[in-house]
Amino acid sequence: MPTRMDRHPWRLGPRGQRWLDRLLVGGLLLLALGHVVAGQLGSTVFSVLEVVPLLWRRRHAWPVFLAVAALSAAQAFVVDEPTVGQLAFPVAVYSVARWAPRWQGVTALLVGYAGAFVAAVRWILGFGAGELTAGNLSPYVVSIGAIVTAAWALGFAAQSRENYVASLVARAEQAERMAEREVELAARDERSRIAREMHDVVAHGLSVIVIQADGARYAAAKDPDVAVGTLETISTTGREALTEMRRLLGLLRDGDTGVAPQPGLDDVRHLVDEARAAGTRVEADLPSAPVDVPDGVGLAAYRIVQEALTNVRKHAGPGATVQVRVAVGREVEVEVRDDGRGAAADSDGHGLGLVGMRERAAVHGGTLEAGPVTGGGFAVSARLPL
Structure with missing residues (x-):
C-alpha cells in the first residue's frame, strides 16, 4: 500500500536546491572570466553584481x-x-514567475519587455550594426522578448503545476483522514453494540442464576426435590447465556460462527417464562401470533425487555409483580412496569442498563422513558418505529 510520501512527486530537497543554485551562479561567473581576460572591467563588475x-x-x-x-x-x-551578467535577468524573471505572487510575475514580464527594447538599442549601438531603425531594432527586440517570455512561461507553468499537485495531495490527505475517521467511528459503534449485547446477556443470565442459587440453598435442607429443579434451571440458564456469549464472540470473527441466531420479538415470551421460572410474578400482554418486524427492531425490543426484567430482579425486591406489555402497530411499544421499591431501590450508580436501553431505542429512531412511578414501582416504556 503506498504511503503518504509516495504520492508526492520527486523533487530536489533543500540541500539539492542550494547546490543547484550554487552551480548556476558558479557557471555564470566562470563565463564572466572572459570579461577579465578581455580587460573589460565594467562588464566584469556588472556580471558579478x-x-x-x-x-x-x-x-x-x-x-x-x-x-x-x-x-x-x-x-x-x-x-x-x-x-554575461545579462543572463541573470531571464533567470530572475523565471524565479519571480515560479515562487512569487502572480502580480509580481506579470510585473516582471512587463519590465522584461521594456528591458528588451533598451538592451536592443544598446546592443545595436555597441556593435555598430548600422543606424538605429525599426528594421534593425525589431529582430533584437523580438529575440530578447522571446527569451523573457519563455522564462516567464516556464516559471508560471511550474508554479501552476506545483499548486495543482499541492491541491491533489491536500485532497488525498483529507480523504484519508475522513476514511480513518469513518473507520474509527464504525469501530466505536461496533464496540458499543457488542458491549450492550454482552451486558444484557451476562447481567440477565447471572441475575437468574444468582436468584435460583439462593433459592436452592435455602430449599436444599427442607425439600431436595425443589433444589434439584432449581439447579436444573440454573444449568439451562447458564447454557443459554453461554450460547449467546459464543454468538457475540463470533461477531468478532469472520465467517459462520455456527451458533444460534439473534433473538427477536417472538422470543420475549421465553423471557417471561424464564422470569416466572425464577420465581418472579409476571403478568404478560404479548402478541398472540408471531409478528414480522425488522430483525434490528425485534432484537432491540427483546433486549429492552430482558434488561428491564433483570433490573426488576436486582432492584424491585422480593414479592414484586411485573407487568410486561408488547404491542405492534405502526410502531413497536414495549412497557415493563413493576410495583417494587421504585425510587427507593438501591443502586451503585455505575449501571449501564438504562444507558444501553436508551441507545438501542435511539439507534432505530425510537424513544425510551424510564423512572419511578406514582404509588411505587418502576416503569420502562419504549417506542420503536417500524
Missing part, C-alpha cells in the same frame, strides 16, 4: 529580481556591449 543575487532567488524572488533589473538598467548606461 547581477549573478551573485541568484543565490537567494528561491526565498526572495521579488527582491532578487528588482536588484538584477536595477543593475541591468544601470549597465545599459555604463557598458555599451553585451555581458
Whole structure:
C-alpha cells in the first residue's frame, strides 16, 4: 500500500536546491572570466553584481529580481556591449514567475519587455550594426522578448503545476483522514453494540442464576426435590447465556460462527417464562401470533425487555409483580412496569442498563422513558418505529 510520501512527486530537497543554485551562479561567473581576460572591467563588475543575487532567488524572488533589473538598467548606461551578467535577468524573471505572487510575475514580464527594447538599442549601438531603425531594432527586440517570455512561461507553468499537485495531495490527505475517521467511528459503534449485547446477556443470565442459587440453598435442607429443579434451571440458564456469549464472540470473527441466531420479538415470551421460572410474578400482554418486524427492531425490543426484567430482579425486591406489555402497530411499544421499591431501590450508580436501553431505542429512531412511578414501582416504556 503506498504511503503518504509516495504520492508526492520527486523533487530536489533543500540541500539539492542550494547546490543547484550554487552551480548556476558558479557557471555564470566562470563565463564572466572572459570579461577579465578581455580587460573589460565594467562588464566584469556588472556580471558579478547581477549573478551573485541568484543565490537567494528561491526565498526572495521579488527582491532578487528588482536588484538584477536595477543593475541591468544601470549597465545599459555604463557598458555599451553585451555581458554575461545579462543572463541573470531571464533567470530572475523565471524565479519571480515560479515562487512569487502572480502580480509580481506579470510585473516582471512587463519590465522584461521594456528591458528588451533598451538592451536592443544598446546592443545595436555597441556593435555598430548600422543606424538605429525599426528594421534593425525589431529582430533584437523580438529575440530578447522571446527569451523573457519563455522564462516567464516556464516559471508560471511550474508554479501552476506545483499548486495543482499541492491541491491533489491536500485532497488525498483529507480523504484519508475522513476514511480513518469513518473507520474509527464504525469501530466505536461496533464496540458499543457488542458491549450492550454482552451486558444484557451476562447481567440477565447471572441475575437468574444468582436468584435460583439462593433459592436452592435455602430449599436444599427442607425439600431436595425443589433444589434439584432449581439447579436444573440454573444449568439451562447458564447454557443459554453461554450460547449467546459464543454468538457475540463470533461477531468478532469472520465467517459462520455456527451458533444460534439473534433473538427477536417472538422470543420475549421465553423471557417471561424464564422470569416466572425464577420465581418472579409476571403478568404478560404479548402478541398472540408471531409478528414480522425488522430483525434490528425485534432484537432491540427483546433486549429492552430482558434488561428491564433483570433490573426488576436486582432492584424491585422480593414479592414484586411485573407487568410486561408488547404491542405492534405502526410502531413497536414495549412497557415493563413493576410495583417494587421504585425510587427507593438501591443502586451503585455505575449501571449501564438504562444507558444501553436508551441507545438501542435511539439507534432505530425510537424513544425510551424510564423512572419511578406514582404509588411505587418502576416503569420502562419504549417506542420503536417500524
